[in-house]
Structure formats: structure tokens, C-alpha cells
Amino acid sequence: MKGIYYNGEDAVYREDLPMPVRDEKESLIKIHICAVCNTDKEVRKGYRPDFRGIMGHEFVGEVVESPNPSLIGKRVVGELNAACGKCIYCRTGRPTHCLERKVLGMAGKDGAFAEYMTIDTDLLHVVPDDLPDEIAVFTEPLAAALEILTQIKVSPDKNAAVLGDGRLALLVAQVLALTGIDLTVIGRHEDKLERFRSFAKVTDCGEKEGYEYVAECTGSESGLPMALTLVRKKGTIILKSTYAGNLSIDMSMVAVNEITIVGSRCGPFEPALKLLKEGRIKLPPIELYELKDFEKAFASDAFKAGFFFG
Numbered sequence: 001m002k003g004i005y006y007n008g009e010d011a012v013y014r015e016d017l018p019m020p021v022r023d024e025k026e027s028l029i030k031i032h033i034c035a036v037c038n039t040d041k042e043v044r045k046g047y048r049p050d051f052r053g054i055m056g057h058e059f060v061g062e063v064v065e066s067p068n069p070s071l072i073g074k075r076v077v078g079e080l081n082a083a084c085g086k087c088i089y090c091r092t093g094r095p096t097h098c099l100e101r102k103v104l105g106m107a108g109k110d111g112a113f114a115e116y117m118t119i120d121t122d123l124l125h126v127v128p129d130d131l132p133d134e135i136a137v138f139t140e141p142l143a144a145a146l147e148i149l150t151q152i153k154v155s156p157d158k159n160a161a162v163l164g165d166g167r168l169a170l171l172v173a174q175v176l177a178l179t180g181i182d183l184t185v186i187g188r189h190e191d192k193l194e195r196f197r198s199f200a201k202v203t204d205c206g207e208k209e210g211y212e213y214v215a216e217c218t219g220s221e222s223g224l225p226m227a228l229t230l231v232r233k234k235g236t237i238i239l240k241s242t243y244a245g246n247l248s249i250d251m252s253m254v255a256v257n258e259i260t261i262v263g264s265r266c267g268p269f270e271p272a273l274k275l276l277k278e279g280r281i282k283l284p285p286i287e288l289y290e291l292k293d294f295e296k297a298f299a300s301d302a303f304k305a306g307f308f309f310g
Helices: 038-044 139-151 167-177 190-196 223-230 251-256 269-278 291-299
Strands: 003-006 011-014 026-035 058-065 075-078 102-104 116-120 124-126 159-163 182-186 201-203 211-216 231-239 260-263 286-289 304-308
Touching: 003 291, 011 291, 026 075, 026 286, 038 291, 058 116, 058 139, 124 269, 139 167, 139 269, 159 167, 159 223, 167 182, 167 190, 167 211, 190 201, 211 223, 223 231, 286 291, 291 304
Parallel strands: 159 182, 159 211, 182 201, 211 231, 231 260, 286 304
Antiparallel strands: 003 011, 026 058, 026 116, 026 304, 058 075, 075 124
């Protein structure tokens, strides 16, 4: 089987990977397309130093085998985290923080950068018939953006800033824009900022009076320090970036200014699929490559790059 394998030092293209075998609670998926996430790039930099296996977690595929016969032949997307169902986090409704969880393409579980993969059946979501693969593949990152609205009460009479002008920023900004809030996007690339102009103010610097909410979506170490300079006292920072390496910040500034920092990652799939189906989230097209050209996909300047399977 063809796939992109992380060997502990870097990603490599292989054609000798064994066909995955599902257990009794899993389904076997034939991958249609999958997408490169910034987290995948960070894995190559050492973000998940203990991981060895097939990379990737954003996918659309077809169910080939399943303990649920009604799913066979269906197009699906899937969540990342396979929980144990027994630990304190599973028992208290926080399965994405399960102590024993396996994470697609990142921790203890082979991912989607291959011709086939297995996944817990209860993590699958059926893709509507009229939603193309090339749009459905954005379900997972859009769900992550929607997670913000499950974590904090966004008051539409206040203001918000999104730091960053990349893929995650565009998704987060559109989700926040759905609330009607006064929204500003702060980025460095004029061509990318054009994508935001129809629903947000754009700038390369922030307002002097700051923002009640700041969503940090830069994917870099500079994002959180910048967010701390932009958020108002008693305001909220939503931290979406994940990256390899450590960061040093002045935590006394957080305490004195009574700033709330909310870490935010995986989110609800069904609302994401609904928004994509209704066309309420607008996205540039994904740029697709063959698996053997994975270096081109990882280096691509396109809004989103990924892999197709003929």
C-alpha cells in the first residue's frame, strides 16, 4: 500500500506499507482525498516526537468494511480522537482529552495519507450526496473553528480580531462573522487578506483600543505575544495555533490584566458539514497531488494542498 510515513525523523513516501486490518469496532476506509494541515508540517518538525506511522487526519473516503452495514459504500469524514470510554475525561464528557486516546496520524494511530485506513466507526460522519469531496475535506478544520463557539459566549455587540491570514484564520474569521460581531483580521500578506474583505476589516496592525476577543491563528510562536498586546483588559484570547517548540511569555501580564486564555482545537463535525453543504463558508479550491509528490504538497503556497487517489 502507498502512503506517507513518519519515521521519527521525517516523512517518507512508501509503497510497501501493509494493508490495515480493522478491529471489531472499526471501519475500513478507502481514501478519496486528504489534505495537509499545518499540524502535519509541525509533526515533521518534532511536534509529536513519539509518533511513528502514517501521517494525516483530514480526509474524505468511502466505507469498505464496517460493523455498521448501513455505512458501507457511504462517503465519510472522520474525527481525530479515538477515546477509551473509561477514564475520568471520557466519563465526564471530555473524550477528546481521553488519557488513553489515539489520534489519527499523530499519536498511536495510522492516519489518512495512504490508500486505506481504519478508524473507530463512531467517529465517522456521512457526507451529504451533493457535497463534493473537494469541499467536504474542509470539515475537520471548520469543526475546529466552530469549537470556539462551544467554548466561549461571543457577544456580537463587542469586537474581535483574528491574527493570521492563512487557512485556519479564514475558517475562524468566517465562523466569528456568522455571529455579527465587529471583526478585524490582522495579517501580513495583502493577497491573502483580500479573501477576508467581504466580511471583515483587514489590516497589518491592530486598533489602539484593542479587542475583547483575539483569536490567535498564526501557527507561529509570535502569535500569542502579539495577541497579548491586542487583547483588552479582562478580554479573551482564543489560542488555535499548534507548533513545535517552546514559548516564553510574561504571565504576570495575564494575571494583572485579568486576561482569559482559552486553548481550542477539535470541534463538532455535523454543524461543519451543514455549513459547507449550505455554502455559508467560502473557501478557495484545494490543490491536489499524487502521494509520491508529497514534498510539493507540503511546500505548496496554495490555500490548501493535499492528495488524490486515482
